[in-house]
Amino acid sequence: xxxxxxxxxSGSADRLGSLIExxxxxxxxxxxxxxxxxxxxxxxxxHRLPIRPTKPAPxxxxxxxxxxxxxxxxxxxxxxxxxxxKPRRKGSPDCHPQNCxxxxxxxxxxxxxxxxxxxxxxxxxxxxxxxxxxxxxxTQDMEQVWLTLSRLVRSAxxxxxxxxIQREWxxxxxxxxxxxxxxxxxxxxxxxxxxxxxxxxxxxxxxxFSM
Amino acid sequence: MTTxxxxxxxxxxxxxxxxxxFLEVAIHLILYVREVYPSGIFQxxxxxxxxxxxxxxxxxxxxxxxxxxxxxxxxxxxxxxxVVVVIMDKEHHPVERFVxxxxxxxxxxxxxxxxxxxxxxxxxxxxxKISVCDAVLNNNPPGCSFTVLVHTRDxxxxxxxxxxxxxxxxxxxxxxxEVHMQEPRLIPLKTMTSDIVKMQLYVEERAQKT
Numbered sequence: 001x002x003x004x005x006x007x008x009x010s011g012s013a014d015r016l017g018s019l020i021e022x023x024x025x026x027x028x029x030x031x032x033x034x035x036x037x038x039x040x041x042x043x044x045x046x047h048r049l050p051i052r053p054t055k056p057a058p059x060x061x062x063x064x065x066x067x068x069x070x071x072x073x074x075x076x077x078x079x080x081x082x083x084x085x086k087p088r089r090k091g092s093p094d095c096h097p098q099n100c101x102x103x104x105x106x107x108x109x110x111x112x113x114x115x116x117x118x119x120x121x122x123x124x125x126x127x128x129x130x131x132x133x134x135x136x137x138x139t140q141d142m143e144q145v146w147l148t149l150s151r152l153v154r155s156a157x158x159x160x161x162x163x164x165i166q167r168e169w170x171x172x173x174x175x176x177x178x179x180x181x182x183x184x185x186x187x188x189x190x191x192x193x194x195x196x197x198x199x200x201x202x203x204x205x206x207x208x209f210s211m
Numbered sequence: 212m213t214t215x216x217x218x219x220x221x222x223x224x225x226x227x228x229x230x231x232x233f234l235e236v237a238i239h240l241i242l243y244v245r246e247v248y249p250s251g252i253f254q255x256x257x258x259x260x261x262x263x264x265x266x267x268x269x270x271x272x273x274x275x276x277x278x279x280x281x282x283x284x285x286x287x288x289x290x291x292x293x294v295v296v297v298i299m300d301k302e303h304h305p306v307e308r309f310v311x312x313x314x315x316x317x318x319x320x321x322x323x324x325x326x327x328x329x330x331x332x333x334x335x336x337x338x339x340k341i342s343v344c345d346a347v348l349n350n351n352p353p354g355c356s357f358t359v360l361v362h363t364r365d366x367x368x369x370x371x372x373x374x375x376x377x378x379x380x381x382x383x384x385x386x387x388x389e390v391h392m393q394e395p396r397l398i399p400l401k402t403m404t405s406d407i408v409k410m411q412l413y414v415e416e417r418a419q420k421t
Contacts, residue, residue: 049384055380
C-alpha cells in the first residue's frame, strides 16, 4: 500500500481536527519512513551568489615604486604635513605634487624603473635631460627651442624643472627630479617638437636613459 | 518637506553619486587600515572634513574607480543590495568581509537645504568607524588581497549587463569559495538612516585567520 486517502465531508474545523487525530491513530501500526530531502539536479546556488570583477586587484609590494600627484581623488583635499615641508630649491619651483606636470598620475615605465634600481638612484635626486642641436630639427634652431622652453618654465608647465642653455656646447640642459624625469622627457619631446633621442644623465652615473 | 519618487530629479543618480563617492573613500581606507597594501602607497587626505588615507598607486586607484563605475548603475536602479569589500588570504579564502548593506526608499521625503550636509555627517561617522575598526579586528595574515562583491536584489545573472559598462572590465558570478566564510564573527560598525538612503556596515571576520 502506497497511499492512504481519507475522504471526509467538509464542515467545522473541529471535525477536521478530530478526523486527522483519528486517522493518525489508525495509521500508527503501519511502518513509517521520512521522505528523502529533495535535492535539485540543477544548481540554484548561482541565484544567490554575488558578482565580482573578473580582473583581480593589483598586487603591490613595498618594493614597488609608487608615484602620484594625488589628483586621482578630485573630491578629497590633500592634508599638508607640516613636519615634512621641503625647503624650496633655489632655481626650481617647489615640487609640490599639485604643481607637477599635467598628467594626473606619474608612473614609471618598467624600463625606467629598472634603470633607477640598477643605479640606486634617489627619487628626489636631480637628473639632466640634454637637448642637442640634432634634436631641434630643420624647422627650428636651438635658440627657438630655448625660447619655447623658457615660456613653458615661466608658465609653470614644468614646475619641477630648471633649465639653462650651454651655447658653447650647443646644448640645452633641463634639470628635474628623477621621480619626474621620464614624464618631463616625454613632455619636452612633445612640446618642443624634438627629433631623435634625448638622453638623461645623472651626476656620477653619466647617461642612464634615453628616449 | 517634499515627497518625490525615485524618478524625480533623477534621484537614483544623485544617490548613486553620493554612495559611490563614499564607497571609494571607504575602500581606500579599509585597504589602508587592514594593511592589504603597503602604507607607503597611501597619502593622508581630507574627506567629509575628516582625515582619510587614499592610495596614490595609479593601478590600484584605477581598479577601484573601474569597479565603482560599474557598480554605480546598480545603485542608481536600486538593484544593489550589498556591496562587500572582501579581504582574502593567499589561498583566496575570505578572512574579512566589510558589508555595506544599502536600502533606498521608494518615496523620498526631502528638504533639500539640509539634505546633503546631513548625509555628509552620517557618512563621516562611517569613515570614522572604519578608521578605528582595527581595534576590534584581529590582524590579517600576510599576503592578503581584496575583491569587491555586489549582491543584487534579483538574480545576479539578470544584472550582468548593467555592470558591464567598461569594455575591459568584465564581471562574473563569484565562486562559493569566495563568498562562504567559516564561523564568521559579526562586528556591527555603523548604521545610518537618511531621507535618501539607509545603510549599515558590519564586518564578518573569520574566527581562525591563520
